[in-house]
Amino acid sequence: MATRGQDALFLTSPQDIFYVTGFLTRFWESPARPWFLVLPKSGEPLAIIPEIGVELMSHCAVGEIRAWPAPVPGDDGVSLLTECLTSLVPEGGRLGVPMGAETNLRMPLADWQSVRQSLGQRHVVDATETLHRVREIKSEPEIEAIRATCGIADAAFDRMPELVAGAATLETLFRRFQIALLEEGADWVSYVAGGAGPEGYGTVIAPASGQPLRRGDIVMLDTGAVRNGYFCDFDRNFAIGRPSDAMKRAYAVLDAATEAALGQLRPGMTAKDAHRVLSEAMTDAGGVPAGGRLGHGLGVALTEWPSFTPRDETELRAGMVLAIEPGVEVGDGTILVQEENVVLRDDGPELLSTRAARELPVIAP
Amino acid sequence: MATRGQDALFLTSPQDIFYVTGFLTRFWESPARPWFLVLPKSGEPLAIIPEIGVELMSHCAVGEIRAWPAPVPGDDGVSLLTECLTSLVPEGGRLGVPMGAETNLRMPLADWQSVRQSLGQRHVVDATETLHRVREIKSEPEIEAIRATCGIADAAFDRMPELVAGAATLETLFRRFQIALLEEGADWVSYVAGGAGPEGYGTVIAPASGQPLRRGDIVMLDTGAVRNGYFCDFDRNFAIGRPSDAMKRAYAVLDAATEAALGQLRPGMTAKDAHRVLSEAMTDAGGVPAGGRLGHGLGVALTEWPSFTPRDETELRAGMVLAIEPGVEVGDGTILVQEENVVLRDDGPELLSTRAARELPVIAP
Numbered sequence: 192m193a194t195r196g197q198d199a200l201f202l203t204s205p206q207d208i209f210y211v212t213g214f215l216t217r218f219w220e221s222p223a224r225p226w227f228l229v230l231p232k233s234g235e236p237l238a239i240i241p242e243i244g245v246e247l248m249s250h251c252a253v254g255e256i257r258a259w260p261a262p263v264p265g266d267d268g269v270s271l272l273t274e275c276l277t278s279l280v281p282e283g284g285r286l287g288v289p290m291g292a293e294t295n296l297r298m299p300l301a302d303w304q305s306v307r308q309s310l311g312q313r314h315v316v317d318a319t320e321t322l323h324r325v326r327e328i329k330s331e332p333e334i335e336a337i338r339a340t341c342g343i344a345d346a347a348f349d350r351m352p353e354l355v356a357g358a359a360t361l362e363t364l365f366r367r368f369q370i371a372l373l374e375e376g377a378d379w380v381s382y383v384a385g386g387a388g389p390e391g392y393g394t395v396i397a398p399a400s401g402q403p404l405r406r407g408d409i410v411m412l413d414t415g416a417v418r419n420g421y422f423c424d425f426d427r428n429f430a431i432g433r434p435s436d437a438m439k440r441a442y443a444v445l446d447a448a449t450e451a452a453l454g455q456l457r458p459g460m461t462a463k464d465a466h467r468v469l470s471e472a473m474t475d476a477g478g479v480p481a482g483g484r485l486g487h488g489l490g491v492a493l494t495e496w497p498s499f500t501p502r503d504e505t506e507l508r509a510g511m512v513l514a515i516e517p518g519v520e521v522g523d524g525t526i527l528v529q530e531e532n533v534v535l536r537d538d539g540p541e542l543l544s545t546r547a548a549r550e551l552p553v554i555a556p
Numbered sequence: 557m558a559t560r561g562q563d564a565l566f567l568t569s570p571q572d573i574f575y576v577t578g579f580l581t582r583f584w585e586s587p588a589r590p591w592f593l594v595l596p597k598s599g600e601p602l603a604i605i606p607e608i609g610v611e612l613m614s615h616c617a618v619g620e621i622r623a624w625p626a627p628v629p630g631d632d633g634v635s636l637l638t639e640c641l642t643s644l645v646p647e648g649g650r651l652g653v654p655m656g657a658e659t660n661l662r663m664p665l666a667d668w669q670s671v672r673q674s675l676g677q678r679h680v681v682d683a684t685e686t687l688h689r690v691r692e693i694k695s696e697p698e699i700e701a702i703r704a705t706c707g708i709a710d711a712a713f714d715r716m717p718e719l720v721a722g723a724a725t726l727e728t729l730f731r732r733f734q735i736a737l738l739e740e741g742a743d744w745v746s747y748v749a750g751g752a753g754p755e756g757y758g759t760v761i762a763p764a765s766g767q768p769l770r771r772g773d774i775v776m777l778d779t780g781a782v783r784n785g786y787f788c789d790f791d792r793n794f795a796i797g798r799p800s801d802a803m804k805r806a807y808a809v810l811d812a813a814t815e816a817a818l819g820q821l822r823p824g825m826t827a828k829d830a831h832r833v834l835s836e837a838m839t840d841a842g843g844v845p846a847g848g849r850l851g852h853g854l855g856v857a858l859t860e861w862p863s864f865t866p867r868d869e870t871e872l873r874a875g876m877v878l879a880i881e882p883g884v885e886v887g888d889g890t891i892l893v894q895e896e897n898v899v900l901r902d903d904g905p906e907l908l909s910t911r912a913a914r915e916l917p918v919i920a921p
Contacts, residue, residue, distance in 0.1 A: 206587070218761035220747045220780060221859040222571070223658050223852065243848050246759040246889070260847060262657060262863045290665035292627060293588050300655035300668075301682055317666055362743075369744065370735050378727075378764060379734065380744065382585045394611040396583035399743060415585060482625060483608055487588065494586040498627045524611070 192232050192321055197287035198280040200230040200318050203297040206491045207289065210326055211236055212251040215420045216244070217379065224261040225298035227272050228253075231279050239271050269302050273309040280313050287318030293496050294319055323496055327488055328510035334534050334543070336421035337490060337512050340377070341532050341543040344414050347371040348427045351412075352554045355431065358404055361387055364412070365399035372416045381422065382415030382493050387431075390522030391441070395426075406432040406556035411528065415493035424489045424514050425530040425544045432556040441521045442551035444478030445529035448517035449547070452486070453533070453540050458509045462486075462497035465507065469499065469517045481518030481526045489514055489532065511535045512543065557597050557686055562652035563645040565595040565683050568662040571856045572654065575691055576601055577616040580785045582744065583609070589626040590663035592637050593618075596644050604636050634667050638674040645678050652683030658861050659684055688861055692853055693875035699899050699908070701786035702855060702877050705742070706897050706908040709779050712736040713792045716777075717919045720796065723769055726752055729777070730764035737781045746787065747780030747858050752796075755887030756806070760791075771797040771921035776893065780858035789854045789879050790895040790909045797921040806886045807916035809843030810894035813882035814912070817851070818898070818905050823874045827851075827862035830872065834864065834882045846883030846891045854879055854897065876900045877908065 192200060202208055205219040208228045227239040235254020241261035248256050257275070259268050280286045288296070296303055307315060329337070347354075350371050358364040369380045386392025387402065387410040395413060404410060413426035430438060451472035456465055469485040484503075488495035490512050497505030499516070507513075513535060518528040529547055533540035557565060567573055570584040573593045592604040600619020606626035613621050622640070624633050645651045653661070661668055672680060694702070712719075715736050723729040734745045751757025752767065752775040760778060769775060778791035795803060816837035821830055834850040849868075853860035855877050862870030864881070872878075878900060883893040894912055898905035 204587070215763055216761045217747050217749060217763060220857075222569070222660070222857055223859045223861070223863065225660075243759075243761060247762050260865070262849070262865065262868070264657060264867055264869075267657060288665065290669075292629060292632060292664060294664050295587070295590075295660065295662050296665050297660050299657060299659050299684075300653065300661050303665075304655075319664075366738050366743070370738050373731050373735050373738075378731070379748070382582050383744070384582060394608075396581045396608060397612050398580055398582060484627065492585075492587055494588045496588070498588065500625070500627065502629055503627070504629075 192230070192287065195287065195316070195321055196285050197316065197318060197321065198232050198284040199276065200287045200321065201276065202228040202230070202289070204294065207322060209420055210491050212238065212248070212253050214248055214251045216247060218244070225268060225302070227268060227298070229275055229279060237275060239268055239275055267299070267302060269305055273306050276306065276310060280310070282312055285314045285316050286310065287316055287321055289319045289322050290317045291319030326490070327496065328508060329490055329512050329534065333421065333490060334512060336419050337423065337532065338543045340416055340418040340421050340423040341425070343372060343375045343377050343418060344416050344423045344425060345545045346375040351427070351429055355404065355410070355429070355554050361385065361402045361404060362399040364404060364410070368412050368414070372414060376418060377416040378418050380414065380416050382424070383412065385410065385412040387411070388525060390438070391525040391527045393524050395528055404431060409434065409438055409527065413530065420491060422489055422491070422493050423532055423544065424493050425532050426528060427547060428527060428529065428551060430551050430553045433553065434551050437521065439551055441478065441519050441527045444473050444476040444519045445517050445527060446549055447476040448472040449515055449529060449531055452515045453542070456507060456535060456540050458507055458535060458537060460507045462499050462503035462505045462507065463501060466499040466501055469515070473517060473519055478519040481520050481528070483518065484516070485518065486516045487514050488512060507535055509535055509537050513540070515540070557595070557652065560652065560681070560686055561650050562681065562683060562686065563597050563649040564641065565652045565686065566641065567593040567595070567654070569659065572687060574785055575856050577603065577613070577618050579613055579616045581609070581612060590633060590667070592633060592663070594640055594644060602640060604633055604640055632664070632667060634670055638671050641671065641675060645675070647677055650679045650681050651675065652681055652686055654684045654687050655682045656684030691855070692861065693873060694855055694877050694899065698786065698855060699877065701784050702788065702897065703908045705781055705783040705786050705788040706790070708737060708740045708742050708783060709781050709788045709790060710910045711740040716792070716794055720769065720775070720794070720919050726750065726767045726769060727764040729769060729775070733777055733779070737779060741783060742781040743783050745779065745781050747789070748777065750775065750777040752776070753890060755803070756890040756892045758889050760893055769796060774799065774803055774892065778895065785856060787854055787856070787858050788897055788909065789858050790897050791893060792912055793892060793894065793916060795916050795918045798918060799916050802886065804916055806843065806884050806892045809838050809841040809884045810882050810892060811914055812841040813837040814880055814894060814896055817880045818907070821872060821900060821905050823872055823900060823902060825872050827864050827868035827870045827872065828866055831864040831866055834880070838882060838884055843884040846885050846893070848883065849881070850883065851881045852879050853877060872900055874900055874902050878905070880905070
């Protein structure tokens with residue numbers, strides 16, 4: 192903030208507010224109320240929040256809490272927020288607001304416009320960089336928190352033969368997998384997706400359907416479980432019964448790409464370089480890389496920046512926690528995707544997930 | 557839209573996009589990419605979305621899909637969106653954007669500002685009313701979907717004695733409760749909160765903690781489980797061992813308030829009237845109503861408008877699905893809260909949740 196001349200930062204997202212204060216609740220699921228956190232350039236953060244959250248926020252790292260009985264039609268925290276911002280940011284000063292990639296302002300747009308107008312000649316500047324360059328480097332306790340969540344998913348994936356046994360549909364499998372994640376210690380399961388088919392799957396973001404699970408299918412489950420506010424985000428593939436040679440080859444392509452990334456990623460490279468490493472490894476192994484990004488950050492959200500795409504020039508730095516996520520085309524619009532979670536160290540990636548089986552694991556049908 | 561002279565509506569939230577198109581995914585958990593839906597005043601909705609979602613969206617109720625390989629630094633769907641909006645909304649025309657209570661624009665603010673600038677002399681008007689007056693009235697299939705989700709939570713709450721048995725901490729109980737919801741048929745569990753204490757609880761939005769469960773505690777669990785994209789949102793209270801007379805009285809106050817609301821709410825009243833009915837019933841029964849709202853809508857989100865507060869003048873209409881949620885003060889900063897889900901019919905509320913026990917249920921410790 193100091194470097195960028197920001198007099199205060201204004202935050203509204205669950206992730207930013209948790210990151211700064213430790214305020215953890217699933218109540219973000221309710222879109223009814225906005226929550227505001229203001230970080231002055233010196234001194235403690237100031238929370239301007241609905242009264243319903245005061246008790247919980249009082250145990251968090253904030254210097255002061257101002258509250259209103261939200262929802263209040265006509266003035267839902269707007270005057271409290273305006274008063275705070277105009278007192279902390281001098282006329283002609285700068286208020287930082289995250290307004291770039293992977294951000295959004297979690298408050299009604301009309302309310303923001305009203306606040307913005309009251310700020311008059313103060314400058315509202317993009318604080319995305321300020322946030323991202325700090326949040327993307329995980330502390331050792333954060334890394335341990337993510338490692339613990341990854342361990343929970345590892346343990347659930349280890350139970351796949353038991354989970355698949357007798358599961359007639361993807362829907363049943365998804366439900367059992369979520370139960371397994373909770374049994375293994377997840378506080379909650381914010382994300383499960385997956386797919387199945389004899390030649391992989393057409394989408395990696397679908398919820399469960401009544402699609403039958405059949406001998407010969409490759410089934411993939413992907414999870415963002417949460418423990419103490421920290422996510423994992425990785426998937427695993429399994430063959431139900433003997434897989435085809437084509438599927439084994441596709442899996443080998445993913446394995447080669449993961450190995451290449453584990454061996455070659457270093458601080459100082461860019462996200463774009465990581466994409467190149469993964470793509471080239473897949474091509475060298477005889478595969479066609481799937482479109483879309485091949486990796487990303489994670490931590491207090493299921494996915495964080497940077498993105499392993501041909502366009503993202505974000506520098507990879509020691510302490511980043513990353514999902515390495517090669518995808519390969521296998522059939523007519525179908526793909527296989529493999530994912531590992533790592534922390535980038537000075538000498539390369541350190542696995543937080545347990546490395547996927549090096550050959551496509553087979554579950555007896 | 558026609559009444560309000562809107563040439564197109566611009567939607568970005570998971571709930572609005574699901575409501576219009578049926579696009580259901582847990583991938584909203586990833587903040588990385590914005591998703592856009594544009595409804596022209598006539599014709600089919602147009603989806604402008606990241607390529608990763610094209611396959612899933614192709615099964616949804618949209619007329620056309622335009623996609624980009626998000627995330628793309630520098631132009632993350634902005635030029636596609638601008639082109640679409642400028643072609644659908646004539647110069648001097650009106651674009652509706654939800655910007656009022658309970659909305660937020662789920663895209664980077666800087667990108668919206670850039671789109672807004674390209675819209676030139678077109679008017680950007682608040683479409684909150686357009687959305688709310690439609691979404692708040694549930695169709696019979698929607699009501700049945702919510703009833704089904706309520707049934708899942710009912711079944712899980714029925715298992716409370718089994719879930720509490722041997723659960724040393726709230727954390728264990730929360731985990732078991734989520735497992736029970738999944739076992740009873742939830743697709744996923746988007747919300748669980750709760751609390752416990754000899755005189756109720758200080759907050760209703762806290763996640764689980766290692767707090768021990770003790771004989772004499774009143775324990776409350778509240779859930780927003782999801783089935784086919786539709787939420788329930790209700791809680792239940794239980795006494796572990798024999799409750800005090802004060803707790804029995806407080807519970808009776810909640811029961812009286814719920815009965816009053818079930819008996820008296822009618823279309824044509826306002827949300828403010830509902831607050832009054834609940835408050836007066838609690839006062840009449842010798843209780844002190846807790847601050848905050850005493851009910852709200854629900855459906856494709858955990859909570860929807862209106863809010864039963866002294867300030868919300870939204871008209872209650874037949875077809876609204878509502879949470880009736882009286883709260884009563886019981887101790888030094890602690891409360892008890894009871895919640896039921898109903899659909900408002902011409903002749904009053906019809907329960908979607910199974911009416912809570914009329915006396916505080918006791919679980920053997």
